[in-house]
Amino acid sequence: MFCPGLGLLLALGLWWLAVHGLGRDSLMAARFAPEKTWQAMLELAAGPDIWQHALASLRRVGYGLAGALLLGVPLGLLVGSWPTFNRLTSTTFQFLRMISPLSWMPLAVMALGIGEAPVVFLIAFAAVWPIVLNVAAGIQAIDPMWLTLADSLGANRRERLWRITVPAIATHLLTGIRLAIGLIWVVLVPAEMLGVNAGLGYFILDTRDRMAYGELMACVLFIGLLGFALDWLARLAHRRWSGA
Numbered sequence: 001m002f003c004p005g006l007g008l009l010l011a012l013g014l015w016w017l018a019v020h021g022l023g024r025d026s027l028m029a030a031r032f033a034p035e036k037t038w039q040a041m042l043e044l045a046a047g048p049d050i051w052q053h054a055l056a057s058l059r060r061v062g063y064g065l066a067g068a069l070l071l072g073v074p075l076g077l078l079v080g081s082w083p084t085f086n087r088l089t090s091t092t093f094q095f096l097r098m099i100s101p102l103s104w105m106p107l108a109v110m111a112l113g114i115g116e117a118p119v120v121f122l123i124a125f126a127a128v129w130p131i132v133l134n135v136a137a138g139i140q141a142i143d144p145m146w147l148t149l150a151d152s153l154g155a156n157r158r159e160r161l162w163r164i165t166v167p168a169i170a171t172h173l174l175t176g177i178r179l180a181i182g183l184i185w186v187v188l189v190p191a192e193m194l195g196v197n198a199g200l201g202y203f204i205l206d207t208r209d210r211m212a213y214g215e216l217m218a219c220v221l222f223i224g225l226l227g228f229a230l231d232w233l234a235r236l237a238h239r240r241w242s243g244a
Contacts, residue, residue: 040214041221050222056198060116061184064123068180072128076135093132101126101187105194114195126187127180131173138172170241178234185227
């Protein structure tokens with residue numbers, strides 16, 4: 001039985017071999033050597049800068065995800081429970097879902113200006129579609145017998161929502177949130193190159209401009225670690241709710 005960390009050690013070994021073996025005479029090897037990246041990562045972790053940029057990014061993620069939930073959950077409920085609405089909107093939603101959120105960057109800047117607003121918009125646009133689709137799938141997966149039983153017991157619309165619908169779609173919603181976090185993390189870094197003065201995307205540009213290549217690579221790895229931690233939290237919530 002192989003330890004999950006073994007694959008990570010193998011990847012690090014391949015990185016070291018590529019730098020010191022195959023590319024030892026190249027400029028890239030001198031700039032992105034694993035030991036230099038590790039040293040830069042320890043220095044960044046000991047200082048306040050990387051954490052301030054991470055908090056700025058996580059704040060935008062929170063705002064964007066909250067906006068996606070406020071819009072996506074009601075839309076998903078409508079799509080899943082109202083066949084006419086589903087037929088009217090399915091083609092439009094699928095079309096919009098297939099447009100890369102980053103394609104909207106110029107329009108977002110023109111409409112919302114430079115700063116926080118376009119970044120949060122792009123994050124929300126990326127996150128809303130998996131939430132809509134998974135909530136709709138949760139509604140469609142509800143056993144009609146549960147609804148019939150609720151009607152026979154005299155449950156009103158509110159009781160049906162909180163006693164049947166919400167528990168039924170919770171697992172699907174958590175799945176949608178996990179998928180949304182993955183999309184958000186892909187969109188976040190380029191979105192933060194829209195003129196903001198804090199965030200992990202901004203920090204990458206700053207390290208490039210300062211030619212601090214060790215810090216640049218350390219920031220890339222930090223983004224991966226932080227994204228992995230967010231995905232782990234989403235998986236943990238899904239397992240706790242589903243009992244898996």
